[in-house]
Amino acid sequence: MKTITELKRMKAEGNKIVMMTAYDYPTAVFAEKSDVDILLVGDSLGMVVLGYPSTVYVTSEDMVHHGKAVRRGAKDTFLVVDLPFGTFRGSQDRILNEAIRVFQETGADALKVEGADEVLDTIQLLTKTGIPVVAHLGLLPQSASVIGGYKVQGKTADAARKLLDDAKMCEQAGACMIVVECIPHQLTAQLTKAVNIPIIGIGAGAEADGQVLVFHDLVKYGDHRLPKFAQSFSDAGVVIQDGIASYTNAVRSGAFPDTQHEFTMKEEELLTLYGGEHE
Ligand code: KIV
Secondary structure, three states, X not given: OOOHHHHHHHHHHOOOEEEEEOOOHHHHHHHHHOOOOEEEEOOOHHHHXXXXXXXXXXXXHHHHHHHHHHHHHOOOOEEEEEOOOXXXXXXHHHHHHHHHHHHHHHOOOEEEEEOOOOHHHHHHHHHHHOOOEEEEXXXXXXXXXXXXXXXXXXXXXXXXXXXXXXXXXXXXXXXXXXXXXXXXXXXXXXHHHHOOOOEEEEXXXXXXXXXXXXXXXXXXXXXXXXXXXXXXXXXXXXXXXXXXXXXXXXXXXXXXXXXXXXXXXXXXXHHHHHOOOOO
């Protein structure tokens, strides 16, 4: 498993960090076999797996349930789990209870929180408690309804300056890594230089220290619209749809199950059962 120190060294040496989301055991197994550096159980779970319209419906229970499955499938991959909407604000006791529970029960290596400003205290609190924190800046899906949808962030000089300051403050507060979402690539280039911790981009251009994609986008699995910044590297949806259609046809035509899929009772047992009156 890559440690935080090794991930920082990868940044320093210019080796790109590969991160992707995962929400279940088989995906985690495949990702670990493919030598992915970091797995993220993102709260995008709410949309791509659970069918909610946004991430705000995701609960800590959901994160724990899926986080545990991913950990079981990828015991040797650095695992980040999202703290969902509303769980990392409020009293210190409440934040700590939620965070410790998610961290302990999932066996995560770090927790991710969206935002800066008032979230800086949370980053500091969790880090001091011994929980490594990944910050998330730029487009914050948990705040999409406040900022008016899923829009590119940091496009003006002022907004870019604020993001640079936020990134530095997240690092000072103890964040071990920063995910930046939907920002101009030139700003990403500045950000990677401004901090010593890895900057992982999604919709943030090639200049980031690493990239993260949502699993369902990268293999094209699901009926959701692919964001402009994403690329599908396979077409799982077509393979799955074809498989289900073939199964449906085979059952209806009687081609499945075949004799190779059957279990057979011995003749003498049948005789005992039917007294020789069976076909
Ligand atoms: O929830 C998620 O999947 C994320 C990624 C978009 C980085 O936060």
